[in-house]
Amino acid sequence: MSHLLDIFLVAAVAVLLVVYVSWRAGRLDRLHARTEAARAALEAALLRRNLVAVELASSGLLDPATSVLLAGAAHDARAGSRQREQAESDLSRALRAAFTQPGFRAALSGAEGAEELLAELETAAHQVFLARKFYNDAVAATNAARRRALVRALHLAGRAPAPEFFEIDDLLLATAPDDGADMRRLTS
Amino acid sequence: MRIGIVCPYTWNVPGGVQQHIRDLAEALIDLRHQVSVISPADDDAPLPGYLVPAGRAVPVPYNGSVARLSFGFVSASRVRRWVRDGDFEVLHVHEPAAPSLSLLACWVATGPIVATFHSANVRSRAMHAAEPVLQSALEKISARIAVSEAARRTLVEHLGGDAVLIPNGVAVHRYAKADPLPGWPGEGGAIGFLGRLEEPRKGLPVLLRAFGLLAPRRGGLRLLIAGPGDAGEVRGQVAAELRDRVMLLGQVNEDDKVRMLHSVQVFCAPNTGGESFGVVLAEAMAAGAPIVASDIDAFRRVLRGGQAGELFETGNPAALASAAELLLDDPRRRAALSAAACEAVRAYDWPVVARDVVQVYQTVVSGASHVRVAAVAARAR
Numbered sequence: 001m002s003h004l005l006d007i008f009l010v011a012a013v014a015v016l017l018v019v020y021v022s023w024r025a026g027r028l029d030r031l032h033a034r035t036e037a038a039r040a041a042l043e044a045a046l047l048r049r050n051l052v053a054v055e056l057a058s059s060g061l062l063d064p065a066t067s068v069l070l071a072g073a074a075h076d077a078r079a080g081s082r083q084r085e086q087a088e089s090d091l092s093r094a095l096r097a098a099f100t101q102p103g104f105r106a107a108l109s110g111a112e113g114a115e116e117l118l119a120e121l122e123t124a125a126h127q128v129f130l131a132r133k134f135y136n137d138a139v140a141a142t143n144a145a146r147r148r149a150l151v152r153a154l155h156l157a158g159r160a161p162a163p164e165f166f167e168i169d170d171l172l173l174a175t176a177p178d179d180g181a182d183m184r185r186l187t188s
Numbered sequence: 189m190r191i192g193i194v195c196p197y198t199w200n201v202p203g204g205v206q207q208h209i210r211d212l213a214e215a216l217i218d219l220r221h222q223v224s225v226i227s228p229a230d231d232d233a234p235l236p237g238y239l240v241p242a243g244r245a246v247p248v249p250y251n252g253s254v255a256r257l258s259f260g261f262v263s264a265s266r267v268r269r270w271v272r273d274g275d276f277e278v279l280h281v282h283e284p285a286a287p288s289l290s291l292l293a294c295w296v297a298t299g300p301i302v303a304t305f306h307s308a309n310v311r312s313r314a315m316h317a318a319e320p321v322l323q324s325a326l327e328k329i330s331a332r333i334a335v336s337e338a339a340r341r342t343l344v345e346h347l348g349g350d351a352v353l354i355p356n357g358v359a360v361h362r363y364a365k366a367d368p369l370p371g372w373p374g375e376g377g378a379i380g381f382l383g384r385l386e387e388p389r390k391g392l393p394v395l396l397r398a399f400g401l402l403a404p405r406r407g408g409l410r411l412l413i414a415g416p417g418d419a420g421e422v423r424g425q426v427a428a429e430l431r432d433r434v435m436l437l438g439q440v441n442e443d444d445k446v447r448m449l450h451s452v453q454v455f456c457a458p459n460t461g462g463e464s465f466g467v468v469l470a471e472a473m474a475a476g477a478p479i480v481a482s483d484i485d486a487f488r489r490v491l492r493g494g495q496a497g498e499l500f501e502t503g504n505p506a507a508l509a510s511a512a513e514l515l516l517d518d519p520r521r522r523a524a525l526s527a528a529a530c531e532a533v534r535a536y537d538w539p540v541v542a543r544d545v546v547q548v549y550q551t552v553v554s555g556a557s558h559v560r561v562a563a564v565a566a567r568a569r
Binding site for chain 2: 057062065066067068071072073089091093097098103107
């Protein structure tokens, strides 16, 4: 009788273990999926920002020097010829240099389509900031889960590569000394 | 002739284009022309009498490194005022495709405009979004000068059209004689480098790695480095036991630069590309320094395919090390290269170059009215 009970107990523990491990594996899988979705959102935000920057550069609203700067930085970020994060940071810095020129908004005010384009660019830049934050958050959670002893021991992550943080300078407007109201920080 | 020259980069920061404009302006003044140069400049910088400051340039990422450029509406209106007040017979802009003051000058002015292209950077379809903006400004240029074959090729391929080739000038007499810095080159020999420390294209890391190979087997060999940048970071790239054999002078004035060139047995130009002519290289030649340089197009041409200086495989520290070692061990080879360099550099002396430039001015000025503020740009403000 006690023999049967033993078998039953071992079987029960085995079942519980399998359930637990597959639950952990499923959790890890969901974290990976969340990271991938966040990455896709980040790529979309970066692309959108890039397109709006190109549109501004080719709009004829700016002086030719600023246009060339923005178009060049946007191209480099798209081409990915250099380190991606570096190129995207450079685009942020080029945009910031354009936006923080003294009297930039005053010079554009009244020009047709300028308000809409600047607003669209600010929105796009803010979305990059948000998407990057969510992505890095997902990466941190995923990598923390991957580091757990059980996950490592049983290779629950399988062949999925560990996701990496995406670190760029994504401030559109740092606080500039010369302008007041419109020079707000887009990030905290 | 009343000549207005536009410099796109900060005047008081050492650089090939600024140096070119300074020497050209001075050579033109020696030839009795009236010259005014407008350039971005820092507020407290001492400026020559012919220079009109256009305000501070802003550091921005451009073409893979950080450049200080003047752009935007405020800079444009400064250039416009300068053009209006200057009543120039000819406007000479430098590097007008760079997003800075020269491009703005093309935008705001009309009349005889001459442009000099310095850069051999391949910037293929990058500009394509700004293409119409850029083209409409560059269309106004009536004569184009390229400082090197590489710069001319870049221009032809990326902007279309052609340019006359007038090589960069070097004020040869300024470099010919100088006392070495105290204690240099010293017993074990010395290798020199001149250029911005951080800029990857200047190739300092290649030289530092080569020094790491050479220094352990050549006791006393030292490295003399001049140029603005973070000295600590450079030292960090050198093995701890070799650090006291690397001397960093920081940014040097003209006199110390010449003395520095006379303080080394081998001058090294390890650039990994992007160089259109290599003013630094020509200066080292004028100082008669034996040269070891990367085998990039521009250097190969200036060094006459290796007759006036040793060429090594670009970016290869081991190749640099062995080329430098051959020279360090062979005083006769050094003397021969030094003599060949002094000879080769004469074609680039400034009085020769300035006369060629004046001929270009005369061609575009004949029959044309003076430089005026363009109607379209005047309306834009």
